Amino acid sequence: MTKVNKKRKLPEWQQNLHVLWFGNFMAGIGFSLITPFMSLYIDSLGKFSQVQLNLWSGITFSSTFLVTAVISPMWGRLADAKGRKLMLMRASLGMAIVIALMGLVTNVYQLVALRFLQGVFSGYISNANALIATETPRERSGQALGTLTTGNVTGTLLGPLLGGIVATAFGYRATFFITGSLLFIVFLLTVFMVHEHFTPIARSEQKPVKELFQSLSHPQIIFGMFVTTLIIQASNNSINPVLSLYVRQLMGQSSGLNIASGIIASIPGIATLIAAPRFGALGDRIGTHKILLFGLVLGLLVYWPQAFVQNIWQLGFLRFLVGIVDAAMLPQVQTLLAKYAPHEITGRIFSYNQSFQATGNVIGPMLGSFVSGSFGYSGVFISSTVLVMINLIWVRFSTRELTTTKK
Template sequence: MKEKQNNYWKKNLTVLWFSTFISGIGFSMITPFMPLYINTLGNFTKSQLVTWNGLIFSATFLVMAFISPVWGKIADRRGRKLMLIRASLGMAIVITLQAFVVAPWQLLVLRLLQGVFSGFISNANTLIASTAPRSQSGRALGTLNTGVMSGTLLGPLVGGAIAQYFGYRVPFLITGTLLFIAFILVVTFIQEDFHPIAKEDEESTKEIFHNLKHPKIIFALFVTTFIIYASNTSINPFVSLYTKQLMNGSSNVTLVAGLVAAMPGIANVIAAPRFGALGDRIGTEKILIGGLFFAFLVYIPQAFVTNIWQLAGLRFLVGISDACLAPQVQTMLAKNTSHKYTGRIFGYNQSFQSMGNVAGPLLGSSIAGFYNYSAVFLFTSSLALINFIWVFSNLKVKNKSHL
C-alpha cells in the first residue's frame, strides 16, 4: 500500500512537471513582444502606448491577487484536480482569443479574464504539497519548480523566433494549444484521492488562521513571497537600458539583455531540487534563512558593477538565492498547514505573488526614474534584509515555543 501511494504522487509529479513546463513556455512566449503586438492594434502616441502597456500587463496579476483565495477555497471544497482542469481549459480558450483582437481594449478584457481563469501553476503546487509525503515535500516542490522555470527560460527564445517569422498572433495560438495539451494531460493522468469537507465542518478563513499553530510564520511567508517576486521583477522595466549603459551602445544589446534576464532562471533550475532535498534533510527553515541573507548580499554589488559580465554573474547568484526561497516557502506552507486547507493557504500565497509581480516593476521604474538604476538594487537589498530579520525573529519565537 505504501509503495502504491509513493507511485501515486510520483506519477502526479511527473505529469505536472511536464504540464507546468509547457505552460511556462506558453506564458513566457508571448511576454517579450506584447508591447510590439499592442502597437499594431492602433495608431498610438508614446504616452498612450505606455499607458496601454501598463494596463494590459498588470491586469492579469491584479485580478489574480483578488481571485486566487476564492479559487483556493473552492479547491479545498471540490478538489485540486478540478482547479487544474478549470485553469488549463479556461486559459487555453482566453489566450487563443487574444490572437484575434483588433483593439487594445479587447486585449485588456481578455487579460482580465486570463486573471480570472489563472492558477494552473499554483494549483499544481497545491496538489503536490497535499499528496507528497511531508518528508519529501521539499524535493517534490523544488523539482516541480524547475518545470515552469525551464519553460519560462525557453519560451522567450521560441516566441521571439515564431513572432519574427510568422507574426505576433501565432504565438498566442501556440500557447493556447499548449495549455489545451496540459488540460488533456491533467484529465487523463492526474489522480487525486480527495475527500471533501462536510459543509457543517468547514471553517471560515478567520477560523483557519486562528487555528494555525504558527499564524505569524504563515503571514511572514506570504510577505516573503511578495518580496521575492517584487525583487525579481523590479529590474524588468530597465534591464535592457541598464545593459545598454554597461555595454556602451554595443549592437548586441538585445541578445545580451535576454541572457542577463535569463540568468536567475538558469541558476534556479539547477539549484532548486538540490536545495529542496537538502531542506528535507537538515530543515527547510535553515535553507530559507540562508537564502534570505544571501539575497541581501547579492543585490548590493549589482548597484556597483562596471561591465555586463559582472551583472550577469550576480544575476546568476540571484537565481541561487531564489532557489532557496520560493520552493522553501511553499514547502513550509505545506508542512505548517492541514491538508484540508492547503488550497486556501496556497491561494493567499498566490495573491501575494501576484501583488509582487505588480509592485516590482512599478517600484523599480519609479526609483530608477527619481534616482538611478543602482538605487533599485540597493532598495531591493534593504527589502531582503528587512525580510530576513522578520522571518528569522518569527522562526526564533516558534522554536522557543517548542522548548
Template sequence: MFRPRATWEKNLIVLWFSVFATGMAFSEIMPFMSLFVDTLGNFTKSQLNFYSGLVFSITFLVSAVVSPIWGKMADHYGRKPMILRASLGMAIVIAADGLVSNVWQLFALRFIQGIFTGYVSNANALLATETPKEKSGQALGTLMAGLTGGSLIGPLLGGFLASAFSYRITFFITGGILLVVFITSVLFVHETDFKPVPAKKLTNTRGVIKALKDPQMIFGMLLTTLIIQATNNSITPIISLYVRELMHHSGNVTMVSGVVAAVPGIATMAAAPIFGRLGDRIGTERILSIGFILAICFFLPTAFVTNVWQLGILRFLVGISDATMIPQVQTLLAKNTPVEVTGRIFSWNQSFQYIGNVVGPMIGAYVSGIFDYGGVFIVTAILVLLNFILFRINVANKASNKIRQS
C-alpha cells in the same frame, strides 16, 4: 528509471511537464505584447506605454483577487478540478487573444485570463497533499524548477514564433499548448488522498485561520512571498537599460539583455531540486535563511559593476539564491498547513506572489528615476534584509509557541 513509482512521484513527473508548459505559455507572449498592442490602433508613445502596462498588469491584479476564491473551491471540490478549470479556461482565452480587433477587447480577455488563474498554485497544493511530508521539499523544489524552466524558454520561443508566423498565430499556438496541458492533466494526474471540506465548515477566512496551528507563521510566510517576488521583479523595468549603459550604447543590447535576463532562471532551475532535498535533510528554515544572506551579498555588488560580464555572473548567483527561497517558502507552508485548508493557503500565497509581481516593477521604476539604476539593486538588498529579519522573527515566534504548547 523504470522502477514502479508511487502516485505522488507519477504526479510530480506529469505536473513538472505541465507547469513547464504553463510557464512557457505565459511568458512566451510577453516579449511582443506591447508590439501587438501597437497594431491595434494609432497610439502616441505615452498612450502605447499606458495601454501596454494596463494590458500586462490587469491579469495579475485580477488573479490576486480571485485566487482565494478558487482556493476555497479547491478545498471543497478538489485540486484536480481546479487545475482542469484553469488550463482549459486559459487555453480558450489566450487563443481568443489572436482574434481581437482593438485594445479594449484584448484588455477584456486579459481580465478574463486573470479569472482563470490557479493552475500552478493548485498543482503545488495537490502535490503538497499527496507527497509524504519528508519528501515535500524535494517535490516542490522540482516543481518550481519546471515552472522556472518554462518561464525561461517561453520568451525565446515566443520571439521565434512571432517572427516565423505572426503575433496572432502565436496566440493560437499558445492556446494549443495549454489545451495539451489540460488533456494531460485529465488523463495522468491523480488525486487519491483528497478529503473534501464541507462548504459550511470553512465559509470564510476566519474558519481557515482557526484551522491553522500557527497562523502568525503562515501569514508571515505569505508576506515573505510578497517581498521575495517584489525584489525579484524590482529590476524588471531597468535591466535592459542597465545593460545598454554598461555596453556604452553599442553592440547587440537586445540579445545581451535577453541572456542576462535568462541566466537567473537557468541557475534556479538547476539548483531548486538540490536545495529542496538539502532542506528536507538539514531544515527548510536553515536553507531559506542562507538564501536571504546570499541574495543580499549578490544584490549589493550588482549596483557597482563596470561591465556586462560582471552583471551576468552576479545575476546567475542571484538565481541560485532564488532557488533557496520561493520553493522553501512553499515547503514551509505545506509542512505547517492542515490538509483540509492547503488549497486555500496556496491560493493566498499565489495572490501575494501576484501582488509582488505588480509592486516590484513599480518600486524599480520609481527608485531608478531618483537614484539611477544602481540604486535599484541597493534598495532591493535592503528589502531582502528586512525580509530576512521578518523571517527570523517569525521562526523565533514559532519556536516559542512550540515551547509554550509543550
C-alpha cells in the same frame, strides 16, 4: 513481462508529480514566454513617450495579478470543496484561450483587458501544489513540493529565451499563439494523466478564515511565508517590465535585441535548475528556513550591483546569481507551507499564498515602472535591494521559533 511492467509502474503520487511538474514547467513558460518583448509589443501598438511606455508596461504586467490576488481565495475554497484536478483543468484551458487571443489585439486597451481576464483563470500552480501536498505520503511531501516548485521556477525563467527566439523568427503575435497551444497541451495532460482521490467537503463544513487561522499550530510561520512570498515576487517582478528596455539601453538598437533580452531573462533559470534540488536536500538536513535566510543574504549581494553594470556580460553574470537566489528562496517557502498546513485546508492555504504572490506581482511591476520613470532603470535594482533587506528582517522574525526546533 509482468515483472518488467511492475517495475515500470509508478505510484500514482509519483505520476502526478511528473505530470504536474511538466504542467508547472509549461505554465511557467506560458507566462514568461512573452516577458522579453512585452514592452516592445506594447510599443508596436501605438505611439508612446518613454514615460507612457513604462506606465503601460507596468499596467499590462500587473493587471493579471491584480485579478488573481482578489479571486484566488474563492478558487481555493472551491478547490477544497470540489477537488484540485477540476481547478487545474479550468486554469489551463482558460489560460490557453485567453493568451492565444492576445496575439490578435490591435491596441493596448484590448491587451490590458485580456490580461485582466487571464487573472480570472489563474490557479494552476497553486492547485498543483495543493494536489501534490494531499496526494503524496507525508514523509515525502517536502521533497515532492520542492521538486514541483522547480518546474514552475525553471519554466518561468527559461521561457523568455524561447520567447525571444520565437519573436525574432516569427514575430510577436505568433508567440502568443504558441503559448496558447502549449497551455492546451497542459490541459490535455491534466485531464488524462492526473489522478486525485478526493472526498467533497460541503461549504457549510469549511471553516471561516478567522477560525481557519486560529486552528493552525504555527500561524506565525504560515502568515510569515505569505508576506515573504509577496516581497519575493515584488522584488523579482519590479525588474520585468523594464528588463528588455534596460538591455536596449546597454546594447543600443541591435538586430539581436530580442534574443539578447530573452537570454538575459532566462539565465537565472539555468542556475535555478542546477541549485534548487541541492538546496532542497540541504534544507532537509540543516533546516529549510536556514536556506531561505541564506538566499536573502545572497540576494542583497546580487541585486545592488546590477544597477551599475556597464555591459550586457556583467548583467548576464549577475542574473545567473539571481537564479541561485531564487533557488534558495522560492522552493523553501512552499516547503514550509506544506509542512505546517493541515491537509484538509491545503487548497485554501496555497490559494491565500497565491493571493500574496499575485499582490507582489502587482506591486513589483508598478514599483519598477514608477522608479524607472523617476530615477532611471538603475534605480529599479536599488529599490529591489531595499525590498530584499526588508524581507530578510521579516523572515528572521517570522521563523524565530524554528531556531530552537529541529527541522
